[in-house]
Amino acid sequence: MWRKFNYDMLDYISEHCSGHVIVPMTITDKQYYDEIIGTLSKKYEVKHIILYAKKETLLQRLASRLEGKQSWAAQQIDRCIKSFSEDITEYKIYTDDLNIDQVIEQIAAVSTVTLSEDSRNNLRKRFDRFIVQCKHIRN
Known part of the structure; x- marks a missing residue:
């Protein structure tokens, strides 16, 4: 159901909206990837980009969102890294040493x-990023 919904939604958006569609989504299961991305790429130009980072970097980022090593997200890291190294090996942007602006520019x-x-001035950028970071904090 999730795969069909996402495929249908992205197909609809691609069909009815002009411009680029950027979708932040983590798909680590090769079958799911093929069903969504593979099928979309038969109709549309798809550029799948993996934002890749080392485990230590990901744990630091989760800690900044107040998610510890026992959080659900932290427990998925090894599985995701393995999948992006073996099963889904599209273009990777290594984000460990990049700031947000550099990642955006590379994408x-x-x-x-x-x-x-x-x-925006630097203060406004920092404030906006702080607000986004606060929204990622989980209870």
Whole structure:
């Protein structure tokens, strides 16, 4: 059901909206990947990009969201890294030493997307990122 919903939604958006569709989604099961991404790529140009990081980096990022090593997300890291090393090996952006702006620029370059200039000042950017980070904190 989840796979069909996501495929149908992305198919609809791709069919009815102009421009690029960027979907943040973690798919680690090769069968699910083939059903969603493989099927979409038969109709549309799909550029699948894996935002990849070492386990230590991922644990640090989870800790910044107040998620410890026993959290559900932390317990998925080894499985995800294994899958992205063996089963789903599309283009990877290694994010360990990149800031958010650098990751965005690399995604845009790979996707041939022209980014609009970010007119926010540094304080506003930090505030906006803080708000997003707070929204990721789980109870």
